Amino acid sequence: MNLTKKEQSLLKDLQNEEKICAEKYHKAAEAACDPALKQMFARLEKAEQNHYDTVTGMLAGETPTLKPGQSQNAKKAQPESQRAQVSRAEKKSDAYLLADVLATEKFVSGVYNTAVFEFSDPAARSALTAIQQQEQQHGKEIADYMTANGLYC
Ligand SMILES: [Fe+2]
Ligand SMILES: [Fe+2]
16 A cells, blocks of 8 residues: 555544554553442453554554444443442542543544545544544443443533
8 A cells, every 4th residue: 555645644643543542541540449440441441452453553554454333342331330438539540540541532533533534545534433433432331330420521
């Protein structure tokens, strides 16, 4: 796959964003108080790492194989908190982590949307669309958890 300068530049931006996403979820998994939330963040870290690998492959000229609807995270998040007792401070701390990653997902989804419009190769467009759908799904999982735990506002 041959890339234009513009396509290369967009992929480099996405590569950087995915690196930050994976690191952010890694830190969030360490910091989360709710064990169920820790699990969700750890799973999302893996998904972001997959995105990073796909984008890195595209930058190296590989033709991506990801197709829309081919989710790499088949397992759904468990929205109900498994905590028996939740301190106010813990809940506030988790709420901050959730709001931060939700904002990041929204931003990254927008960057993918822009990239889809700029690419001409059908396989590249499909792969970028598939990743964008996964980012939207991440946002849904985060929002569902927030709603189930009375943290969405
Ligand atoms: Fe991602
Ligand atoms: Fe994501």
